[in-house]
Amino acid sequence: DTGVSQDPRHKITKRGQNVTFRCDPISEHNRLYWYRQTLGQGPEFLTYFQNEAQLEKSRLLSDRFSAERPKGSFSTLEIQRTEQGDSAMYLCASSFHSGRRTDTQYFGPGTRLTVL
């Protein structure tokens, strides 16, 4: 068990460019969450998957954002036509959930996005 990993750790891009982030959850975890954290604030929920199904999206997730989790393993978060307001830390977390049990969420190290 190597924990939750995210790639890249840092991304600097120019306004208007597209960026994609990857999250690899803990292998037996069926739930995967994306959160966004801006400077001085706590993380805010963006979206989550149970296996490969995206079950909920926050109003924070505009049409420029898309997330996928093919085959219920790793997940990608893409931001199209980036804006300076997208600059933030993007955090991924995973957990195991069944009808009888919900475990704690384990967080990755995050991807820090800077949009110039």
Add this chain to the structure above:
Amino acid sequence: KQEVTQIPAALSVPEGENLVLNCSFTDSAIYNLQWFRQDPGKGLTSLLLIQSSQREQTSGRLNASLDKSSGRSTLYIAASQPGDSATYLCAVCPIQGAQKLVFGQGTRLTINP
């Protein structure tokens, strides 16, 4: 809508002191409450998780309490050390739906040698 508030926003104390960080939440229908530590520019490290049926959890110099009925939790740090300097985040996990965590804004703690 669940809201989580942490007071104070920042705290600076001399090394060796005991201290308390506060967290309050508006909806008592929670599955659990978790305290995290975050170092500058880094991800989150889970410190303590308290299930809704529990009153407190302890790990080393850390003790977290939960009073669900009043919507409050405290994180007690004993004999603080400079290495404890970080931002401490409180998060609640709602019972219903996706169990997406709702975070407070954090308390930025500085321990002065």
